Amino acid sequence: MAEFSHSLLDRRIFPTQELMERYPARLKNSRKKLVYSIACPEGAIYDGTSVYSRWSAMSLPETVTEYQPELIVRSDYFGYEPVEDQQRIEWYLNFAHSDLFCAYGGSLFAQDEMQVAEHPALASLREALLAQNISALTVEAGNPTPILIRGVERRCAIATDPSSSLGRPYGLYGNNFARAKADVIQQATQVINPPTMTNIIAIEAPVGGYGSYTLDEIRYVLTTAFTGFAAACVESELAQPQSSTVIHTGFWGCGAYGGNRVLMVLLQLLAARLAGVTWLIFHTGAADANQPLSEAQGILQRLLGSVDRSLDDTLVAIQALDFQWGVGDGN
Numbered sequence: 001m002a003e004f005s006h007s008l009l010d011r012r013i014f015p016t017q018e019l020m021e022r023y024p025a026r027l028k029n030s031r032k033k034l035v036y037s038i039a040c041p042e043g044a045i046y047d048g049t050s051v052y053s054r055w056s057a058m059s060l061p062e063t064v065t066e067y068q069p070e071l072i073v074r075s076d077y078f079g080y081e082p083v084e085d086q087q088r089i090e091w092y093l094n095f096a097h098s099d100l101f102c103a104y105g106g107s108l109f110a111q112d113e114m115q116v117a118e119h120p121a122l123a124s125l126r127e128a129l130l131a132q133n134i135s136a137l138t139v140e141a142g143n144p145t146p147i148l149i150r151g152v153e154r155r156c157a158i159a160t161d162p163s164s165s166l167g168r169p170y171g172l173y174g175n176n177f178a179r180a181k182a183d184v185i186q187q188a189t190q191v192i193n194p195p196t197m198t199n200i201i202a203i204e205a206p207v208g209g210y211g212s213y214t215l216d217e218i219r220y221v222l223t224t225a226f227t228g229f230a231a232a233c234v235e236s237e238l239a240q241p242q243s244s245t246v247i248h249t250g251f252w253g254c255g256a257y258g259g260n261r262v263l264m265v266l267l268q269l270l271a272a273r274l275a276g277v278t279w280l281i282f283h284t285g286a287a288d289a290n291q292p293l294s295e296a297q298g299i300l301q302r303l304l305g306s307v308d309r310s311l312d313d314t315l316v317a318i319q320a321l322d323f324q325w326g327v328g329d330g331n
Contacts, residue, residue, distance in 0.1 A: 007227065008234075009145065010135065011053040014128060016046040016121050016153060023131060025123035027105045031177060031185050035117050038189045039156040048197065050125055051150040054135060055231045057143050057223050061274050064309050069277045071269070071297075075287040078248055080118075080154050082196045088279075089199065089236035090246040091148075093228075095253065096202040098139040100147055101126040109177030110256060114160065119152045119198060138204045144224035147202040150235050153195040159188040199235070203228040205253025205264065209325040213263060218319055221253075221264065225271035233276055244278035250285065251292070254326070263323040266296035270314075 020040070027033045083090050095111045097103065104116040104123050116122045129136040138147050160172040167184035170176045177185070203224050206217060229247060236245040249268055253259035265282070272280040284290050303309075303317050 007056045007058045007231070009054045009056050011051065012134065014050045014052065014125060016048050016050055019050065019121055019124045019128055020044075020046050023124040023127035025105065025120060026127065027123075029105060029107045029178070031107070031180070031182065032105060032117060034182055034185055035156065035158065035189050036120055038186065038191060039118075040120050046121065046153060047195070048151050048153065050121055050152050051148075051235070052125065052129070052134075053148045053150075053231065053235060055146050055148070055227055057145070058227045058230055060219075060223060060226060060311055062311055064270070064273065064304055064311050064314055066308065067273060067276065069272045069280045072279060072281045073290060073293060074281060074283050075285070075290065077160075077250070077283055077285055078115075080157075080196060080198050086240060087243050088246050089232075089239055089243045090248065091199045091201050091232045091236075092248045093250070093252055094200050094202040095255070096138045096147070096204045098137060098204050100129070100136040100138055100202055102136075107178035108174075109160075109172060110174055111250075114158060114173070115200070118156055118158060119154050119200075121152050122149065122200070125149065125152070138202050144203065144220070144227055146224065146228035146231055148228070148231055148235055149200045149202070150239060151197050152200065154198050155192055155195045157190045157192060158185075159190070199232070201228045201232055201247070203252070205257050205259055207253075207257040209258065211325060213260065213319065213323045213325065215315060215319045218263070218267065218315055218323075222267045222271055222274075222315070225252075225268050226274050229271050229275035229277050245276075246279040246281060247272060247277050248281045248283060250283040251289075258326045260323045260326055261292035262295050262299070263318070265293050266300055266318065269296060269300055274311075 027036055078092055094115055101116050101122055104113055137145055162169055162171040172180055233245045236243045251261055253264050254261045282293055303314055
């Protein structure tokens with residue numbers, strides 16, 4: 001993966017204890033404060049270091065080779081399960097805003113904000129970046145600049161699934177978090193002791209498109225995902241030479257941003273292939289949501305076949321399928 005290292009813009013190492021003490025989270029929402037108090041009680045000890053790295057957009061390969069990552073489909077959401085095999089370095093997408101973790105302290109509770117709530121050092125990392133004038137942008141001047149964080153503690157798990165008996169008939173995801181009672185949120189928040197460690201890829205999908213996807217939009221999405229995935233391969237090699245890179249993802253950019261589910265899945269599958277990812281674990285949330293993934297797999301197989309193919313020709317063929325933008329879901 002040495003060929004990708006020239007795209008590194010910055011890398012910093014933050015001891016977690018120092019990060020939490022010197023750069024405390026700035027929480028405005030009372031419910032977020034409650035979660036934080038459960039996950040980070042007074043006198044808590046924080047372990048390890050968080051490695052921040054930021055990457056410029058990488059040039060896409062000219063050819064799509066026969067290599068394919070192993071694809072695992074899971075009808076659930078991110079579980080951040082501990083990894084026992086030291087040769088597997090696992091990464092989880094953060095469905096980022098261009099300004100990294102910018103909404104963590106407010107009432108919003110989409111995927112980005114939920115991830116920060118469960119990994120409170122991410123809030124302190126943002127505060128440290130701002131205080132030290134280090135860039136927190138995942139997009140700059142219209143170009144993707146993915147940010148990776150390696151080794152952040154997950155200190156709690158928040159149940160967001162619907163449960164009338166537990167006072168959350170519509171779950172806690174999205175705007176439902178702000179409507180929930182404090183005791184409901186307290187009951188839904190489970191401390192993880194000892195904390196587990198998570199690696200994160202923060203990339204922002206394009207937002208607010210309309211009508212048919214253009215070739216430039218398709219190329220932009222692929223470049224963003226490819227850069228984030230390839231950077232994860234580099235960081236995995238640094239953490240553990242000869243390791244396998246495992247990426248957990250889902251319907252990135254398909255909620256509030258209104259992305260087309262089939263196209264956004266298809267381009268992630270292609271990006272993982274181009275970047276040399278070992279395993280791609282796709283979380284669909286539910287068995288009845290697997291259809292876009294199956295459709296994307298079929299399209300990619302038909303377009304690529306079993307021989308090497310020009311990437312430009314492949315992207316033109318994808319654009320010719322006339323994928324349509326959707327509408328944001330309000331979360």
